[in-house]
Amino acid sequence: xxxxxxxxxxxxxxxxxxxxxxxxxxxxxxxxxxxxxxxxxxxxxxxxxxxxxxxxxxxxxxxxxxxxxxxxxxxxxxxxxxxxxxxxxxxxxxxxxxxxxxxxxxxxxxxxxxxxxxxxxxxxxxxxxxxxxxxxxxxxxxxxxxxxxxxxxxxxxxxxxxxxxxxxxxxxxxxxxxxxxxxxxxxxxxxxxxxxxxxxxxxxxxxxxxxxxxxxxxxxxxxxxxxxxxxxxxxxxxxxxxxxxxxxxxxxxxxxxxxxxxxxxxxxxxxxxxxxxxxxx
Amino acid sequence: xxxxxxxxxxxxxxxxxxxxxxxxxxxxxxxxxxxxxxxxxxxxxxxxxxxxxxxxxxxxxxxxxxxxxxxxxxxxxxxxxxxxxxxxxxxxxxxxxxxxxxxxxxxxxxxxxxxxxxxxxxxxxxxxxxxxxxxxxxxxxxxxxxxxxxxxxxxxxxxxxxxxxxxxxxxxxxxxxxxxxxxxxxxxxxxxxxxxxxxxxxxxxxxxxxxxxxxxxxxxxxxxxxxxxxxxxxxxxxxxxxxxxxxxxxxxxxxxxxxxxxxxxxxxxxxxxxxxxxxxxxxxxxxxxxxxxxxxxxxxxxxxxxxxxxxxxxxxxxxxxxxxxxxxxxx
Numbered sequence: 001x002x003x004x005x006x007x008x009x010x011x012x013x014x015x016x017x018x019x020x021x022x023x024x025x026x027x028x029x030x031x032x033x034x035x036x037x038x039x040x041x042x043x044x045x046x047x048x049x050x051x052x053x054x055x056x057x058x059x060x061x062x063x064x065x066x067x068x069x070x071x072x073x074x075x076x077x078x079x080x081x082x083x084x085x086x087x088x089x090x091x092x093x094x095x096x097x098x099x100x101x102x103x104x105x106x107x108x109x110x111x112x113x114x115x116x117x118x119x120x121x122x123x124x125x126x127x128x129x130x131x132x133x134x135x136x137x138x139x140x141x142x143x144x145x146x147x148x149x150x151x152x153x154x155x156x157x158x159x160x161x162x163x164x165x166x167x168x169x170x171x172x173x174x175x176x177x178x179x180x181x182x183x184x185x186x187x188x189x190x191x192x193x194x195x196x197x198x199x200x201x202x203x204x205x206x207x208x209x210x211x212x213x214x215x216x217x218x219x220x221x222x223x224x225x226x227x228x229x230x231x232x233x234x235x236x237x238x239x240x241x242x243x244x245x246x247x248x249x250x251x252x253x254x255x256x257x258x259x260x261x262x263x264x265x266x267x268x269x270x271x272x273x274x275x276x277x278x279x280x281x
Numbered sequence: 282x283x284x285x286x287x288x289x290x291x292x293x294x295x296x297x298x299x300x301x302x303x304x305x306x307x308x309x310x311x312x313x314x315x316x317x318x319x320x321x322x323x324x325x326x327x328x329x330x331x332x333x334x335x336x337x338x339x340x341x342x343x344x345x346x347x348x349x350x351x352x353x354x355x356x357x358x359x360x361x362x363x364x365x366x367x368x369x370x371x372x373x374x375x376x377x378x379x380x381x382x383x384x385x386x387x388x389x390x391x392x393x394x395x396x397x398x399x400x401x402x403x404x405x406x407x408x409x410x411x412x413x414x415x416x417x418x419x420x421x422x423x424x425x426x427x428x429x430x431x432x433x434x435x436x437x438x439x440x441x442x443x444x445x446x447x448x449x450x451x452x453x454x455x456x457x458x459x460x461x462x463x464x465x466x467x468x469x470x471x472x473x474x475x476x477x478x479x480x481x482x483x484x485x486x487x488x489x490x491x492x493x494x495x496x497x498x499x500x501x502x503x504x505x506x507x508x509x510x511x512x513x514x515x516x517x518x519x520x521x522x523x524x525x526x527x528x529x530x531x532x533x534x535x536x537x538x539x540x541x542x543x544x545x546x547x548x549x550x551x552x553x554x555x556x557x558x559x560x561x562x563x564x565x566x567x568x569x570x571x572x573x574x575x576x577x578x579x580x581x582x583x584x585x586x587x588x589x590x591x592x593x594x595x596x597x598x599x600x601x602x603x604x605x606x607x608x609x610x611x612x
Contacts, residue, residue, distance in 0.1 A: 015442075022442040033445070040446035063467050118317030128540070129587045130548045133563075136571030136579050141332075141382065215458040223464075223555045224571050231461065239464045242472075247465050247576050255457040262456035 003054030007047045014043040060242040072246040072252055075124045078234075078252050086231040087257045089146035090218035098214075099207060102132025106165035107191070111211070120166055127159040135221040149221045149230075156217040157210035167194050168202025201276050204269040211261045217252060301397070325386050331361040332383035333375035335396040338364060340378065341371045384577045392581035408585045414562040415550045416589060418478050422485020427539065429486070430493030437494070438501040438527065439519065448498065454491045460484075463552050481553040481562075488549035489542030496541070496600065501527045508589025529608065536601035543593045551586060563589070 042054050045065050051057070051194050059067070072079065138167040142148035144274040172195055180190045224234025231250050238246040338356060342348045349367045350356060356364060365372060376385040384392075396408030404412060433451075437444045463484045470480040506528050512522050554564025563586045570579035 018446055019442045022445045035450040036442075036445040037447075057605070060472055114313050116313075118313030118315075121314050122317050122321075125591065128544050129590050130544070130551055131587050133551060133583045134610060136567050137576065137583070140571060140574070140576065140579075166350055187286055194396065212458060212611070216460050219458055219461050220552055220555075223552075224568070235461055236464050239468045242468070244465065247462075251461055251465075254461045257455060258457040 001054060003050045005054075007050035007054065010050070011043060011047050011277065014039055014046075021192045060244055063245045063248055068246050068248040068252065072249040074245065075249055078229075080248060081229050082231050082234050082250065083253055083257065085146060085227070086149070086218050087215070087221065087261075090149030090221070090230070091214040093146070094150035095157055095210060095214040097150065098154035098157035099161050099210060101154065102161035102206075103165055103203075106162050106169065109162075109166055110169040110195075111128055111187075116166060120163065123159045123163045127163055127250050131156050131159075132217060132220045135217070136224045137219060139224045141160060144225045145227055149218045149226075152221040153214045154219040156213045160209045160213065161206040163210075164206030165199060165204045168199030171202060172198045200209075200269075200273045204265065204273065206270070208262060211265055215258050215261070219254065252256070282565065287447060287502060297364070322386050325383075329375050329381065329385050330365055330372055333378055333381045334361045334364045334368075334372070336378055336381065337371060338368060341368075341374055346371060366502075381576060384580050387582040388577055389584060392577045393584050396581050405560065408563075408566075408581065411561055411563050411566050411582070412585050412589055415481075415547070415554070415564065415586075417428050418481035418553070418562075419485050419543070419546045419550040419593075420477060422482035422549065423489050423543050425482065426486035426489035426546065427493050427542055430490045430538075430542070431497050431535075433494050434497035435523070437498050439523075445496075451491055451494045451498075455495065458489075460488065460549065461550055465550065467553060481550050484553040485546035485549040488545040492545060493538045496534050497531060497540030500531030500538075503534065504530045533601075533610065535596060536605075539597050540594050543597060544590055547586070547590050547593065550604075566583045567612040 018039055019031055021036050021039075025033075048062075049064045049066060052062055057064075063071075105119070109119045132152070134155055135148075137146045138151040138155070142151050176194055177190070177199075180194050185193070218236070219232040222230045223236055226233040231254055234250050237249050238250070251276070335356065336557055337355075338348050339353055342351070343351075348356075348371065359367075366482065375381070377388070378384075381388070393408065400407035400409075402413075433443075437448055442520070466484055467480045467561070470476065470483065501523075508526060508530075509522065517525070550562070551564040551567070554562040555568055563582050566585075567579055567584035570576065570582065
């Protein structure tokens with residue numbers, strides 16, 4: 001019980017620290033912008049640890065962060081194999097194929113006005129549907145290995161990227177297009193030098209949405225059948241064995257992979273769309 | 282990170298407000314849409330032929346038809362295109378198989394219609410029954426998640442500490458496939474004696490929670506400095522600023538978040554039915570269909586889920602249009 005008390009005191013103390021940090025006058029610098037959420041995260045972890053220990057919460061309900069960390073370190077080879085199976089083989093390959101296909105279709109749809117008018121509403125509609133539901137069908141077609149996961153990912157990322165790219169390709173003003181026409185630019189030149197660069201903020205928006213969708217697709221598809229490794233497989237079997245420390249370790253892997261994947265795409269975005277107002281300093 | 286997508290963890294809607302704005306301005310001409318859908322259906326019918334050719338020929342041979350080459354073993358050596366070329370007259374059978382790899386559109390439509398209208402709504406074969414099981418969990422979770430999300434957004438807008446502490450984590454959470462913890466929540470809640478609709482609703486709730494938080498913070502912040510200054514010159518209190526300016530101004534963002542949130546909630550409820558082998562619900566239908574190789578059943582459940590999602594999003598869109606028009610914000 002005393003540990004719970006410590007947890008409460010710790011919460012109050014660190015929260016008070018954050019209040020002081022946040023309310024200090026003047027604009028918040030980069031340091032404080034990072035420090036405050038980090039303190040908050042550490043507070044949560046400490047309170048979690050202390051409450052779980054103080055109340056003797058059984059492992060099958062909620063393991064303490066230290067237990068999860070120990071499991072994470074102890075099971076690194078297994079976690080790495082799962083990471084390669086689900087993220088690298090399933091999600092990344094599907095992501096690349098789906099985004100390229102969507103990009104190609106978007107350029108085609110942009111060229112053919114009729115196609116654009118027909119595809120965009122259909123794409124918008126599809127993007128709102130629970131496409132993960134196609135997982136059992138695709139697992140049935142392509143077998144249990146990573147190919148079926150990549151197929152699910154392709155279907156999931158296709159429509160968001162398509163819709164965003166088509167919208168982006170229209171994001172030039174009449175003035176800009178007129179300028180290209182006065183230069184006597186061909187369709188390809190206009191596309192390459194004006195419209196594709198102008199579309200990049202939209203394209204990257206779609207690509208960023210698709211990163212999370214790719215991971216969700218790859219993980220959920222494993223619930224319908226997988227080889228004996230993979231994040232989704234490990235989560236569903238470990239839950240069955242009540243080995244919740246392993247489950248949490250896999251969740252940490254998925255979270256790290258998701259943030260890293262998103263971060264990489266966001267980093268490329270700032271490089272590519274450095275001219276956009278949202279990236280200017 | 283300021284440009285974070287609202288929809289990231291949903292597994293559903295993938296469009297930003299900017300895209301929605303472009304899409305809205307496009308007019309509502311149905312002709313091209315009908316053409317594209319017709320082409321898609323035609324492709325679907327065509328794809329049935331190579332996908333099902335093996336089963337079709339097997340069935341035809343059993344029924345006594347002459348198949349070239351004879352015997353399934355010899356056919357297994359050949360590609361599906363070669364098989365189709367060798368037996369052109371038997372191909373239409375691919376559209377009426379009992380257990381096809383890819384069911385034809387009309388087979389799915391029949392199964393869907395039979396599941397919706399052909400059964401009593403309490404029967405375990407009725408899609409209405411399964412859809413209701415999933416929908417009830419979705420709506421309960423959606424209500425909880427949206428309510429908590431709006432509350433947190435109000436807190437974040439009014440407290441600098443909460444903004445600086447919580448907001449970065451809310452944004453990061455959008456990049457994480459949080460659906461991965463669904464199986465664990467089900468099992469943990471089961472082991473403490475909670476089962477039925479609540480665990481599914483919990484998963485629906487947390488999937489709709491973060492998009493709503495991020496969207497509503499943007500919405501509450503959408504009034505510009507000029508408008509805030511005006512209210513300050515009126516000596517308005519914080520509560521008055523919130524009620525008379527921030528809340529009305531946030532409504533377009535609220536509806537955008539709600540559409541994303543409800544799609545995410547539905548995905549959550551469906552996925553929540555997978556790991557426990559639930560007896561009822563659209564997710565359970567998907568899983569049972571995949572266990573027993575009933576592809577028509579999977580497709581029918583999938584379309585039922587799609588109709589449900591489209592209905593929910595459409596309903597919110599209707600409310601949005603009506604309400605915003607009354608407030609003078611409609612197009």
